[in-house]
Each structure stands twice: as C-alpha cells, then as structure tokens.
Amino acid sequence: MNYVVAVLANRIQAEAAYSALLEKGIPDNQIDVLGSGYKSADEYKLIDPNQQAKRGLKGSFYWLVLFGFVAGYVFNSLTGIEILPTVGTVGNHITGGLLGAIAGALGAYFVGGSVGLTKGSEDALPYRNRLNEGKYLIIVKSTEELTHRATHVLRQFEPENIQAYTEPISASAYVGCI
Secondary structure, three states: OEEEEEEEOOHHHHHHHHHHHHHOOOOHHHEEEEOOOOEOOOOOOOOOHHHHHHHHHHHHHHHHHHHHHHHHHHHHHHHOOOOOOOOHHHHHHHHHHHHHHHHHHHHHHHHHHHHHHHOOOOOHHHHHHHHHOOOEEEEEEEOHHHHHHHHHHHHOOOOOEEEEEEOOOOHHHHHHHO
C-alpha cells in the first residue's frame, strides 16, 4: 500500500484538494482528511509519542526491576558489604536487592520512556503538531499509480509539505506466497 500525505494551510484548500482528487478518479474511500471538522489524529490512529513512551516504560519496567533485585542481591552476597549492621547477613542481601530494584526502576523510567518517545513516532509528531496549529492533512492510500496521480493533483494546491510513503510488506504476506 502506498500513501501520500499533504499538509494544507486551511480548510478551503483541503476541501478544494479533496474535490479535485475525486474529479481525477480517486475513490473517496481512499482519501482521508484530517483537521478541524474532519478526522482527528487519534481517529486516524496517528502514533502518539506519549503512548509509545508509556508502552516502552511498561515493557521494560518489570524486567529491569526483577533483574535489578537479583543483581543487587547477588552483588551484596558476593562482596559481603554490610549496608545495615542491625539486620544481619540475609537482611543486607535483601537490602542490596531492593537497592538494585530501585536502580532498575529508574533505568526503566529514563531509558524505556525516552526510547518510547523516539521509536515509532518518526513523522507522526510533526503531523500532529501541524494539526494542532490548525492545518489540514490530506492522506491518499492506494496503488502506486493512483498515489502518483494524487501527488500531481495535490501539488497544484501548493501544500506546505507533501510526502510519499510505502508500507513494508509484512511477514504474513510472504507466508501466503509460499
């Protein structure tokens, strides 16, 4: 599947571009308009970087806390460092494990959250920002021939930005070919 995304300055341009695309034979079910009064970024499932950050944090949190506890426990048992003299040997091992778990939680928060913010958002954040500025997006998803035709039509409206994308073929598509 091929995509063309054009950023238009106002609603009048967006509606004119939509009408021109229809006149050139592009089916209306392959054209989406995003902006005020039309679909929102969430309805179109444009990736929200904050949600990606939460997923990254949640995915790494449990493993890093568990690993941190085990690493802290083992480190304390190997070195014999006395953290709290009143709790005894096993208590110090558990305290070392708890300190390791805290370190793992902090690592998950800073690394998992920041990776989630950057991974997967790519062009979605600039498009979300433009929608928040009151601009409109015209998205055409179709065959290569129709997206080339759509690109030609959209250039007539002098969009702020026009970008073409090709969706990669999934592994399940290869399975069907075998």
